[in-house]
Amino acid sequence: MSWALALMQTALFVAGAPLLAGWIKRVKCRLQNRRAPPVTQPYRDLVRLFRKELLLPEESSWLFRAAPYVIFGAMVLAAAVVPLVALRLPTAEIADVIVLVGFFALARFFQALAGMDIGTAFGGMGASREMTIASLAEPALLMAVFTLAMSAGTTDLSVAIERILGSGLVIRPSFVFAFFGLLLVAIAETGRIPVDNPATHLELTMIHEAMVLEYSGRHLALIEWASQIKFMIYAVLITNIFLPWGIAMGFGAGALALGAAAVTVKLAALAALLAVSETLLAKMRLFSVPQFLGFAYLLCLLGMLSHVILEVGG
């Protein structure tokens, strides 16, 4: 029963990810006085890509063809671990939050290798930039995670959220710092403005797109879908850890419906916030990104220290 529910939640997660991307696009278009595509546009794009012919670059090896499946598998597995609607699902115990970061790293590793595989300058450029940014973002991410883990006494996401819920509405300084730190890291890791622009194909500024430039057809569809799932995982992490109210503790129909409704509202609000910030900000230079991530790291460190000094006491 609980395993079936967990599978259903994963399916919901995977199926809902393009919707979130569509929603952001829609809000952004509205803010920029453009005509918005329907929120289902990402689904149409995916279907179109799945149907299109697959082209492979000349010099590519088996790794180039295997990478999309590895990336997609890792992302779906990561989605299975994150509590979306309900807590205490058995899949949450497969991996804790450190393993979750490991899944992201695995997907990124294969993405970067696939970029290097085709033997063009773009692939190498994208791989180099992506790995550089990731190597700065990952410690900041883990730092934020450690703050939460230390105050909740666990790295298991489901248990941590339950303990945060149990402690009631207290504004802890460590959580405030970690929240903002995690927000910045999420922007960098999911390749959003101001770190990267998913819509650009300008040679000088591409990061993520440069690696996937040679992908087409179903491979590209899988990679696009995986990055939408990744975006949704970050969004769910931020909302469900810092604002966990509404998430279902039991498996009753009412609780699950409430949980689904709550997470939808929270995600929609967060995505709207992101759309506003993307409208207001411009993409920054590549070499300003370390400062941006350094700031994120500092926030996470402050969160950790304020937890150790202010909240544990003694």
Added chain:
Amino acid sequence: MSLSLAEWAVLGALASGLLGLAADRYPVPVKFVCFTLLGLSGLGAVLGGGDALLHAVTAVQTLPLGLPWLHWHLRVDPLSGFFLVVIGIVTVAVSLYGPGYVREYEHGRQSTAALYLFTGLFVAAMQLVVIADDAFAFLVAWELMSLSSYFLVAYQHQHAANRRAAFLYLLMAEVGALAILLAFGVLAAFGGGFSFEAMRGAALTPVWASVAFALALFGFGMKAGLAPLHIWLPQAHPAAPSHISALMSGVMLKVAIYGLIRFVFDLLGGPRWDWGLVLLLAGSASALLGVLYALMQHDLKRLLAYHSVENVGIICMGLGLAMIFAGTGHPRLAVLGLVAALYHTLNHALFKGLLFLGAGAVLQRSHEGDLERMGGLIRRMPVTALFFLIGCISISALPPFNGFVSEWLTFQAALQAPALHSGVLRALIPVTAAVLALTGALAAACFVKVYGVAFLGRARSRHVRHAREVDLGMRAGQGLLAALCLVFGVLPTFTVQALEPIAHQLLGRGLPSASVQGWLWLTPVSPQTASYAAPLVLAGMFLFGGVMFALLNARRRTRAVRRTVPWTCGFGPLDARMQYTSTAFTHPIRRIFRPVWEVHEEVEETRDPAQPLRLTGLRYQLHIEDRSWRTLYEPLGRWVTAAARRVGKIQTGSVRTYLAYSLFTLLVLLWLVT
């Protein structure tokens, strides 16, 4: 049983070495006999060590060797059993790999007899170190290990760089051995004997205990390659033949870790938290510096050597955490740290051995050690490429391979810091955990670089373009280690259970919480705190990726997949020089962490004198040096030379002066005696 197996293993390795002396007369049969004996010796070490480890056997024996009043004491217990297993596994892989690899040296300028002799001695000495039970046998074996590996580093001595590397290695090994000798001396003085049994009973004052710890840390740290004592490592490892590099980096550094654990946890009578803090900080520094220096290398074997510095740092972080927790009265958490460190020790032996064997395969087939001249090897050497990829994933600590499990355990140990009373420690330990996170992420970047530049893309030189796959034995050696990387990554609960006897032996308790939920779930502290189901992760990856693959490729497509030219911005055909090189790949990281290295970067432009705006030539030079050379070793070297010059003034060359010195010394000695 386990001890006699271990002794047979030592004898087997010795016999392999001695038989190797006949290699000049009967090259082919001797080669196979030597490597077979070496493999049997490795197998014996695995069986003997495994028996001691799994059944928690402790066996002692005294051999009538050595000094008249101090026979050699040998002992196998779970700790030495574990290290015997580590030595054995890599030895077996090397003995499979060796016959194919040494073919390159058979027609070279050196006799292969020396290679076989010192390889046998080296393996025997390492096995002997871990079963020695008194300081005398330990140091004899230790010196034998250092000396035989010195000759292996110097094997290709026609290159001046190799001779220099070997000398530096010998020098530092001897300085380290001196420190170890003194550390044992402190213990022997208080314990009244050279056997480890007597040392265990030594009642040291805190100051002397700290002195002994500092000496041991210096001595063993030098051998293990803790920064800043690592300087010999990136020079010696590339100089040795690749299967020896695999043994040195995969195993010999572990023997130094064994020495440290044996000394601190067993002989010194329990660790103290402040020593643990020192080790934790040294380990973090080593891990971070190691990976940052590795990133800047483009010689494959040198890069791997710097990664050994990093991984030894990670092992020491685990040990440091164990000591902190043990010293503050949290034995359960100390066990967690110790298990993490031991697990990483095993993992590093496996994947670093694998990577060095892979680097050797590339080196043999393309005669290229420089990443900047490789490329596209995945098509020329598909099997080696697959195994090397497994090694890269493992060392980058990515799930579900083995490197991830041990780093995860180290993180879990670090996250238990709130249990401590000291606020400083509570704040410092998570910061070191963040350093570990940075290290892991940078290691992943480094191995994307290595794999992407060496194995993917287009070949950058002619030899690499025509490289061929290596023979079956060499593939088997790599395959064994690659398979073990996956096995130990997917079955962590069994591994942690197997490591428990060591924790019982050293800390008096095990880690029963690790497998309370069955073999699927690794729960190091408690199921509520953290859990990791590695088999399910692997299954899930296959399930989700595989289902997608099946769905998308179910329809038999009528046409084959078309291959096209990649996008080149509209310029002509692609060539290999358009690809990102290793130097280009790490350029952003070099810019961000610039102060870490000593970077000399020069751009020379030549311009057309008639049109000064027109560039006719561009020359780019980049040298990156290890900062510790300039800041630590060169001043030290200068100081030693200056001191020697000053002492040299008493050397007058006249016989009368020397006679006066002798008389004077005699008088002083007589005065001392009376």
